[in-house]
Amino acid sequence: MxxxxxxxxxxxxxxxxxxxxxxxxxxxxxxxxxxxxxxxxxxxxxxxxxxxxxxxxxxxxxxxxxxxxxxxxxxxxxxxxxxxxxxxxxxxxxxxxxxxxxxxxxxxxxxxxxxxxxxxxxxxxxxxxxxxxxxxxxxxxxxxxxxxxxxxxxxxxxxxxxxxxxxxxxxxxxxxxxxxxxxxxxxxxxxRTWGGTAAPGGRTDTxxxxxxxxxxxxxxxxxxxxxxxxxxxVPHFPTTFIADGLARSDDARGNGGTVRLSTSIDIARDLSDRSSDPVLVYRTTSEDPEPLRVGLLDTYRRGRWQASSDVTFVPLDGRLPGSSASPDVERTTEKITVSSSSVGLPQVAMPANPVGSPFPTGSWRVTGDGLVELTSRVPEYTVEYEQLAPTADQFGPTPGGAAPDSEDLALEPRSEERVRSLLDEVTAGDDSPLEVARKIQDYLRGPTFTYSEDLADQTAGGQRAEEPLVRFLDTKRGYCVQFASAMIMLSRAAGIPARMAVGFLPGAIDGDDRVVRVSDAHAWPELWFPDLGWMRFEPTPGVRSGIAPGWTRETSAPENSAVPAPSSSASPSASASTRPERDVTADPQQDAGGGSTGSGLVDLVRAHAATIGGVLAVLLLAAVTPFGAWLARRRARRRARDDAERIEAEWQSLLLRLGDIGIVPGDGSTPRQASHELGRAAYLTPDEDAALGRVVATLERARYARPGADLPDVEGDARTVWRAALGRRQRLDRVRALLLPEEGRRHWRSLLRLPGRGAAERRSPDDED
Amino acid sequence: MSDLEHDPRTTTDPSARGAGLDQVLQVSSRLATAMNSVIEGKQPVVRTAITVLLAEGHLLLEDVPGVGKTLLAKTLARCIDASVRRVQFTPDLLPSDITGVSVFNQDVRDFEFRPGAIFANVVVGDEINRASPKTQSALLESMEEGQVTVDGTTYVLPRPFLVMATQNPIEMEGTYPLPEAQRDRFMARISMGYPSARSELDMLELHGGASPLESLQPVTDAATVQQMIEAVRTVHASPAVRQYIVDLVGSTRSSSALRLGASPRATLHLLRASRAHAALSGRDHVLPDDVQQVAVAVLAHRLIPTGETQMARRSTADVLADLLQRVRVPAPTR
Structure with missing residues (x-):
């Protein structure tokens, strides 16, 4: 149909x-x-x-x-x-x-x-x-x-x-x-269906x-x-995007040109340039790759970030030192392999804390801040770096007073007052440095701030231009540069040395590779802790930056209570082997999942219980209609007052069941014609056809002969016909006929007093000519 | 559709059938054999003719000239040992030629009724539509009521009484179309149709020499036919079948393809023809199949198609075939 x-x-x-x-x-x-x-x-x-x-x-x-x-x-x-x-x-x-x-x-x-x-x-x-x-x-x-x-x-x-x-x-x-x-x-x-002869009495005039x-x-x-x-x-992309303003292309949006991140960033500027040109293609061994750092900016003056140090040197042993964290901090060594890079000289993109000598001798140097610079183009390189997984107590009880550089604690005079008052609001006096940093980050990532590449207009009524950072703290609207700047200033006010790192987010996965585009450019703060060195924080809201590093979040209770540092510091290798590496940076849900291995069996049983329950429910559901059909047949047999009615019921049931496998006699068929049609459609053998003939002959006598005619029981013959017809159908048809018999559906519908579909089905041939 | 006669499931058990139906089966079978020996390859037509005879109806044979209409009528008449009259309808035929006329008898000095051609058991009216409507109408009373009224006196016609009329399709030259009222009085209309090539070959063989009609001997007589008619009347028509007949006739009245549906007389004729058909199949009860098999012959000539149907070149028989497929066969009511 x-x-x-x-x-x-x-x-x-x-x-x-x-x-x-x-x-x-x-x-x-x-x-x-x-x-x-x-x-x-x-x-x-x-x-x-x-x-x-x-x-x-x-x-x-x-x-x-x-x-x-x-x-x-x-x-x-x-x-x-x-x-x-x-x-x-x-x-x-x-x-x-x-x-x-x-x-x-x-x-x-x-x-x-x-x-x-x-x-x-x-x-x-x-x-x-x-x-x-x-x-x-x-x-x-x-x-x-x-x-x-x-x-x-x-x-x-x-x-x-x-x-x-x-x-x-x-x-x-x-x-x-x-x-x-x-x-x-x-x-x-x-x-095309118009103009056909209307069926008499067929279509009701609605x-x-x-x-x-x-x-x-x-x-x-x-x-x-x-x-x-x-x-x-439906999950939604962030409606705005990213810090393209950080990225400057040497030849505008040039294809194949190099991209250099600005070493001087004006934090009051809107982002307008957007580009999805690829910058970098790399592979990484890390499950949770870090952003790729390109530049470090530590001086903030008149709303502008700049690098203060222009000292460069080449390490004596020709090797990069890796993290300056104390040796008992848990760490993993990961590797990135860059297969194509269009970052312009002298910048080079790599994660923080690189180790070894990734570049040919003479082609690279290190700035005073520990940033690697290239002196000649190296399009392909492999860098090993250390990913730290410090525990909370390793961040130390007091801020690192011995900052590497005094600039890293400097505040902008115009915004200093505002920053200090905000710090008092956000943190408590006796917070540890890590707690202070976490509270600042949580505050900035909180719901009151909005990520937007368009900065708010100059506040109305201001006679002179406000300090950009103050304006950001007032309007609570900005992009990564503003968020990073705010966190840096608040941290510095709390006595934690801080600086801004610019670079790229880890980029998009493309097969085994990751592709970094200009639009992935990003800025984030790095805070200095005495035992750990520079640690990355992520105050920019998650819509842009994703999940913040593991140490910057309040971790689950076991982690905090596992404070006894000696155990982990005494046997770092043991602790590293007992904990899967990626747990270090995994998000809390995964931590929770890994932590509940004890209840895993229960979970398993529970999961299987659900499966078993589901299977039972499916079976029960599947049995509903066949059961209805059985009930309907039983009811029809019981209600039959004489042999004629019993045979009539048997015939109607046989017709319905044959209808389930798609064998439906014509509308105007007499029982005899129906039997011929059914016999042909069901490919009955002569014996089975004879059985069908007996059923029909009995039905004819029941219906049309003088009352009192001899009416043998045809249940067996009807069953023979039904089984023969069913057996010659395809498996799918058979399953459907057995699971969803029309007889059963009608029975439940009649019980529920639902309108039957009989009338609609009768009309449908006209509708669908 | 299957031939009921040869379907072993259909016949009623001979022991339960009764003597009347047995006689119907035997005589009608002899009748059919005799007629088939003259008319080659027209078993269904012969069967319908016998059905009409047993159902007390009248038969209209309509077809182009030369296909054996008159031969069929004459054969049936000859097979029955009864009074047979043949009337050749012409434009100048008068009504009194059919019904009879009162003439003044000089000897007894009174008017005396001279019966017309209608006073016979079997009347063969050849080319009935060549007579004027007035003459055609003379048949009306006699066909329906089995009597003739002339000069205020009513004369009863002998039983059984069967009128077999032949006519050419109305498009032919020199024909007066039969009035609807007249057509409605015929129980069934059948067309002979051209014989198959094989039947035509056989016919050349058979009719090459002396006409087989000459050597045909009657196989039954009027009294037997009357008994058979009585027996057919006893065939059982269940309420479901009657409902089906009424539904079927009703559907012709509501069909959008027909300008005029079938009359209540048609309903009656359909039931009688179905009974005869069932009896000929050796059954003592009517099946919807019987109704379906006689429906086209009984109903088609009474229906008038709409202009659209005619434009679409669909005959009333086509429309009826559609209706037969669509009208549901009612199940017994509870």
């Missing part, structure tokens, strides 16, 4: 693909997510076409498509987590969940275009699959291509609202054309205008509800 309608299905798929075009501006490289998405869209279109040939029950088609699509997603993204290689398990769902969490982090962390890593690829292809499913279901299965415009529009708007630059106008054309083509096909199709109005109202309400609810659920 529903029909395969491959052309419509193909059109729906094309429409869905057309609407994904704008996503190319949101996730790069497009190739990574586009191929799986095309696969899913095709999968849904083909499975829909196939399912529609097998069943006329529309929800069943959509459900089947969803199952197929989910299986496809599991095969593509959950590979290696499937039972027997194709059955999704709890583990698969867990894996997908992790990937989706990743995707959530990526979309909320990165500016468009975001990196198309595994997580975002999954998320994007999942969203496209859902769109494809909705479009296919509405346009093809439910034959309402006009309504299918809603999911298409939703998908398009999701792309359009997430791109900061606005979409190219032509991008609306392909999906619009595809949608119009769908609506047009439907229109032509319904026009007011078409009334039904259209009802449909319109329902669609309107649903669309409105979706418009309110969906934006709250």
């Amino acid at each position: 529903t029909g395969t309608r491959p052309a419509d299905a193909a059109l729906a798929a094309v429409a869905t693909l057309a609407v994904t075009l704008p996503l190319t501006e949101l996730f790069t490289p497009a190739g990574a997510w586009f191929r799986p998405s095309v696969f899913f869209v095709a999968l849904i279109a083909v499975s829909g076409a196939v399912l529609r040939t097998m069943t006329t029950t529309r929800p069943l088609v959509v459900l089947g498509q969803a199952v197929v699509a989910f299986e496809g997603v599991c095969l593509v993204h959950g590979w290696g987590h499937l039972w027997k290689g194709f059955v999704p398990t709890v583990d698969t769902v867990h894996t997908l969940g992790i990937l989706l969490t990743d995707a959530y982090r990526t979309t909320t962390t990165y500016t468009a275009p975001a990196p198309a890593d595994r997580g975002t690829t999954l998320a994007v292809s999942l969203l496209i699959a859902i769109t494809a499913l909705a479009v296919d279901a509405l346009a093809v299965t439910y034959r309402s291509p006009a309504v299918a415009g809603l999911p298409l529009l939703a998908a398009f708007l999701a792309s359009a609202t997430n791109t900061s630059t606005g979409l190219a106008a032509w991008l609306v054309v392909p999906p619009a054309l595809a949608w119009l083509a769908m609506v047009g096909r439907q229109g032509v199709g319904s026009l 007011d078409p205008a009334g039904s259209f109005a009802t449909v319109g109202r329902v669609v309107g309400v649903l669309a409105l509800a979706a418009a309110v609810v969906v934006p709250g659920l």
Whole structure:
């Protein structure tokens, strides 16, 4: 009844693909997510076409498509987590969940275009699959291509609202054309059905205008509800982006040109230049890579950051020293391998605390601040560096009075008063330096501050230009430079030496590589602690900078209570071996998960209990309809007052059950004609046909002969016919007929007093001629 | 549609059937054999003719000239040992030629009724639509009521009484279309149709020499036919079947493809024809299948299609076939 309608299905798929075009501006490289998405869209279109040939029950088609699509997603993204290689398990769902969490982090962390890593690829292809499913279901299965415009529009708007630059106008054309083509096909199709002979007594005269109005109202309400609810659920890119103002290109936005970060940053300036040109491509061994540092600025005067030191030297032994932290601080050595870099001389991007000699002798030097500079271009290099994982007590009880440089404690006179009063507000007198730093960071990352690349206007009424930092603290609106500056000044006021580092965020994952773009440029504060050296903090809100370093956050209780430093300092290697390396920087949730290994068994049992419960529930649900059918048959047999009624009930039941496997006699068929049609359609053997003949002959006598005719019991014959017909159907048809018998559905509907669908089904051949 | 006669499930058990139906089966089978020996390859037509005979109806044979309409009528008439009259309808035929006329008898000095051609068991009206409507109408009373009224006196016609009329399609030259009222009185209209190539070859063989009609001997007589008619009347039509007949006829009235639906008389004829059909199949009860098989013959000539249907070149038989597929066969009510 529903029909395969491959052309419509193909059109729906094309429409869905057309609407994904704008996503190319949101996730790069497009190739990574586009191929799986095309696969899913095709999968849904083909499975829909196939399912529609097998069943006329529309929800069943959509459900089947969803199952197929989910299986496809599991095969593509959950590979290696499937039972027997194709059955999704709890583990698969867990894996997908992790990937989706990743995707959530990526979309909320990165500016468009975001990196198309595994997580975002999954998320994007999942969203496209859902769109494809909705479009296919509405346009093809439910034959309402006009309504299918809603999911298409939703998908398009999701792309359009997430791109900061606005979409190219032509991008609306392909999906619009595809949608119009769908609506047009439907229109032509319904026009062609006009002019047929109206069936006598078939179609009831309902007011078409009334039904259209009802449909319109329902669609309107649903669309409105979706418009309110969906934006709250879909993760969103930050609407603004990043510190492009930090990045200066030698030849404007030049392709292949080098990018140098300004060594003098005006913190009062708006960001306007945006560029997604790649700067750096590298690989890292770290699970949680650090930002790549390019420059260090320690002097703040008149709203401008500058590097004070111009002393440079080459280490005597030709090796970089690594971290200056005391040796008992836990650390891991990670490595980055840069395969292409367009950072301009003398700057070079690498994480803090590099060790070894990564560059050829004579091509590099070190500044007084410990920053590496290059003297000749080195496009490819490998740097090892130390990632510290200090415990809270290693930050020391008092601020490091012996600052490496007096500039690192200097305050700007114009903002000093404001900074000190704010510090008193934010921190308590007896806080340790780490607590002070954490409170400052939490304050800046808190809800009162807004990340924005556009700075607020000069405060009204000010006769002279305010100090930029004061203005930032007043307006609470700015980008990384302002946040870093504020944290540096507050820390310095608390006696902690601090300086500004500029560089790049770790960039987007692209296969095994990570790609850093100009738009990933970033600035962050480094605070000095006597036993640790310079430590990175991250006051810029998470929408831009992601998660702050592990030591800057209040960690879970076990970590704090594990203060006994001696144990960890006495045997650093032991502690390193007992703790997985990435736990050091993992986010709190993972800590919690790792910490509860004791209750893992319970969790396992609980998870399996849920699975078992789910399986039981599914079985129970599956049994509901067959049970209803059994009840209906029993009721019909009991209610039969005589043999004639009993045989009539048997016949109706046989017809319904044959209908379940798609064998339906014509509307005007007499029992005898029906038996001929059924016999042919069910491929009955002569013996089985004879059984069917006995059933029909008895039925004819029951119905049409004089009352009192001899009526043998035909239950056995009816069962023979049903089993023979069922046995010659395909497995899927058999399962469907056994699980969802119409008899059972009618029984429950009649119990629930739901209107039957009989009338609608009888009319449908006319509708769908 | 399957041929009921050869479906072993269909016939009622002979022991339960009763003598009347047995006689119907035997005689009608002899009748059919005799007729088929003259008319090659037209078993369904022959069967319908016998059905109409047993259902006390009248038969209208409509087809182009030369396909054997008159031969069929004459054959059926000859197979029954009864009074047979043949009237050749011409434009100058008068009503009194059909019904009879009172003439003044000089001897007894009174008017005396001279019965017309209608006073016979089997009346073959050849080319009925060549007579004027006035003459055609003379048949009305006799066909429906089995009696003739002339000069205020009513004369009852002999039983059984069967009118078999042949006519050419109304598009042919020199024809007066049969009035609707007249058509409605015929229980069934059948078309002979051209014979198949094989039947036509056989026909050349058979009819090459002496006409087989000449050597045909009657296989039954009027009294037996009357008994058979009585037996057919006893065939059981269950409420479900009657409901089906009413639904079917009702559907012709509401069909948008038809300007005029079937009359209540048609309903009655349909039931009687269905009974005869069931009896011919050896059954003592009517099935919806019986109704379906006689429906086109019984109903098609009474329906008038709309202009649109005619433009679409759909005959009333086509419309009826559609309706037969759509009208649901009612299940017994509880």
